[in-house]
Amino acid sequence: MSTGRILHTMIRVGDLDRSIAFYTNVMGMQLLRKSENEQYEYTLAFVGYGDESQGAVIELTYNWGTSEYEHGSAFGHIAIGVDDIYATCDKLRGAGANITREPGPVKGGTTEIAFVEDPDGYKIELIQNKSASAGLGN
Numbered sequence: 001m002s003t004g005r006i007l008h009t010m011i012r013v014g015d016l017d018r019s020i021a022f023y024t025n026v027m028g029m030q031l032l033r034k035s036e037n038e039q040y041e042y043t044l045a046f047v048g049y050g051d052e053s054q055g056a057v058i059e060l061t062y063n064w065g066t067s068e069y070e071h072g073s074a075f076g077h078i079a080i081g082v083d084d085i086y087a088t089c090d091k092l093r094g095a096g097a098n099i100t101r102e103p104g105p106v107k108g109g110t111t112e113i114a115f116v117e118d119p120d121g122y123k124i125e126l127i128q129n130k131s132a133s134a135g136l137g138n
């Protein structure tokens, strides 16, 4: 059986331009593609650190006229690898991002993590890369 590949994670957002600005200008992603569905009244924007053929991306879904959602208690986070979590958090804070958990070792472990919230309140976990592999540069 051929193995699958994670393509994207979809989140519904209340203001597409606000979210695109956050994921590109603040998080350093690229806007990869955008499409509208006039019949079902929604717009999609795909953002990521590289082409969709190279790795998973985030699908921002805007339902026309819907400005906010109940998030409930089920959704956890999207994780991003970073080269220098301390410098990254300083840079994100300077760009106005809400760091909800300061960088430091994960509880009961050694991996250094932090959390930042996106404009809709979705949590993004930043994880210190073990090596200088692909990820959000500082």
Ligand SMILES: C[C@@H](O)C(=O)SC[C@H](NC(=O)CC[C@H](N)C(=O)O)C(=O)NCC(=O)O
Residues within 6 Å of the ligand: 010, 012, 040, 042, 044, 059, 061, 063
């Ligand atoms: C492009 C691909 O990655 C999609 O996810 S499009 C799938 C499509 N999305 C929506 O309809 C988004 C708007 C919707 N109101 C919502 O908030 O989810 C979808 O789910 N289509 C359903 C189907 O049965 O085709």
Ligand code: NI
Residues within 6 Å of the ligand: 008, 010, 059
């Ligand atoms: Ni999708």
